[in-house]
Amino acid sequence: MKRDLPTEERILKAARKVFLDKGLEGSRMQDIADTAGINKAMLHYYFRSKEKLFETIFSEVVDGFLPRIFGILNADDSLFEKINKFCSAYIEQELETPYVPFFIVGEMNRDPKAFLKKVLKGKKPPLRKVTLQIQEEIKKGSIKKFQPVELLLTVLSLCVFPFLARPMLQTVTGMNMKQFITLMEKRKIELPGIIIKSIKA
Amino acid sequence: MKRDLPTEERILKAARKVFLDKGLEGSRMQDIADTAGINKAMLHYYFRSKEKLFETIFSEVVDGFLPRIFGILNADDSLFEKINKFCSAYIEQELETPYVPFFIVGEMNRDPKAFLKKVLKGKKPPLRKVTLQIQEEIKKGSIKKFQPVELLLTVLSLCVFPFLARPMLQTVTGMNMKQFITLMEKRKIELPGIIIKSIKA
């Protein structure tokens, strides 16, 4: 793997690949070393421990998509516009890094409290503004009465699950990666419509 | 744990609990032994190896819900009726065994080919009949033109994902297990409507 990169970056690149694919417990330091084309001892020289190396990758991943998502939720757009942008941003992000959802769900399950602490860093998830917008639209009568958490579930389900189910989907349908991407590009456009229909009065 | 059950069943019960919760790699034989209230050596006496014990639980889990699902897909109901029954059956099943989706997704990711081989046992997933029904409804003009896989994705996303996201959901919203169950009972009734709306012409 990329013999021209400096060692530290080669390690990060390899660790990203292995950890994202197999999670913390499923990954071996030997695997990461082999992938990076260097010796196992080097991993410890640069990152002290497996945990520390993992934390580095984890933060990198979270910081890579969370700000974008939070930004959308806190913007000044209408509720419907936000649903649109959220789906687009989320699916585009996932198409770039298709293993991230697995990684996230795995970590979430392994240790939910530690996970949220690391992800939110003491802050609260920025759901307040959207919640208010939902209540307002309900009052206006433009959408049905429902709990905000239901919309959250609908949106996340439709955006995230396909990436979790991708291995199964590809094996069952014989679809290759390119076809999967095409399918998700199509859904990126269609999902907001489905979601909005589901809440319209 | 249940001192009155025969040893083999105590082991199975404990293994079910631990494996479903932590997956293959996250589970320890010691954990299972402790949970069963017996000695570690007994696990090997009855099941030879960790892998073998895991396979047993895995098959048990898969056989516990797949026939029901396949039965619904192959029944003589209309497409819309099937969507209804599928959502109900799936969510009811998951409410009984809320860790199964994690387990399934984890295994699917760990080794997709082995997973499908074990699950389908050489057979094909029974999607042919539903596919034909979709094509028929499209021809009739009662639903939009779309690929069957899209409907599959929509249904599975909405039914499965909430259970994968439950730990996060509970931590973020402060919801307890009972509240989560109430939420899913509600969605069990609403989801078919959302799904059918999404495909209606």
Add this chain to the structure above:
DNA sequence: GTCTATATTCCGATAGAC
């Protein structure tokens, strides 16, 4: 069948030469 004790394997981590 069940236990204790021990062997074996695997893996993260470190020591030390270069």
Add this chain to the structure above:
DNA sequence: GTCTATCGGAATATAGAC
């Protein structure tokens, strides 16, 4: 900084007494 060799602990697996 990079490597080889090795340690030490943890986890799976087995031997052997009862």
